[in-house]
Amino acid sequence: MPVPGAPRRPGSVRRPGPRLLGAAACLVLGIGLIGGAAAGSWLTDEADAAPPTAEAVFAKGRDVWHNTPVDRLFPRTVNGLGVGPGGADRTWTRIAVAPDGGCGHAYDPKLAAALARTGCTRLLRATYADATRSSVITVGAQITKADQPGMMALNTRFSTKSLGTRTDLLPLPYGAKGTPAEGFGPAQRASWTVRILTDIPVVVYAVSGFADGRTVTDPQPAEAAVRPGVTTAAAESGLGHDAKGLADRIGTDFRKAAGSPTQTTEASS
Secondary structure (H helix, E strand, O other): OOOOOOOOOOOOOOOOOHHHHHHHHHHHHHHHHHHHHHHHHHHHHHHHHOOOOHHHHHHHHOOHHHHOOHHHHOOOEEEEOOOOHHHOOEEEEEEEEOOOEOOOOOEOHHHHHHHHOOOOOEEEEEEEEEOOOOEEEEEEEEEOOOOHHHHHHHHHHHHHOOHHHOOOOOEOOOOOOOOOOOOOOHHHEEEEEEEEOOOOOEEEEEEEEEOOOOOOOOOEEHHHHOOOOOOOHHHHOOHHHHHHHHHHHHHHHHHHHHOOOOOOOOOOO
């Protein structure tokens, strides 16, 4: 028997008891579980941060019209920094939102026929006025029934056949009663643009005119009216810039709602 207080002999180190071994095992197991959970969290975060596939974005784009608040798709106020004539800033205020519905009576007959091949799930429209209340602009978004190859084919057809520049293929305005756009009808259309988006099944368009209801006999495509040096009424009044600027913004809002990282890359029609 060892004498109390006597030094221990070499090789007589005391071994840990069962309780201490059990506690150590639990500690190692706990650290392993925490590390595993942290690693799983990191992997989940990385998976969540991964961009959605093109197929997922396209499918989501078909449903944004009823999954997204109208104020996100058609904001009450849109600021266009440097998008006006000569790089001036533009501000547009929403003055009316049309009830969503079908695509009937939204286009001139030939434009309706050109878009018919993609089908129509829903049409959303809103009308804006510029800061001076001298111009009014209707912007719309047609949710189509087409698949992605169908949208790409339609975009190619519009671009190669210049369908977006023909004055017999124009969108119709939404002239809501009791607003500055009340007198905005087919004869008041001064400039327009039609965009066939390819990453989501949406056709975006905008058509602009004077708020005083004057008749326009020579409407001009927005992409022509915004070129430097152009002196037409649509160009000098900024109506081409209004149509182009709002179509750009609303198209971007629909893409954001669908989770698309794509900016406007297709040719404007």
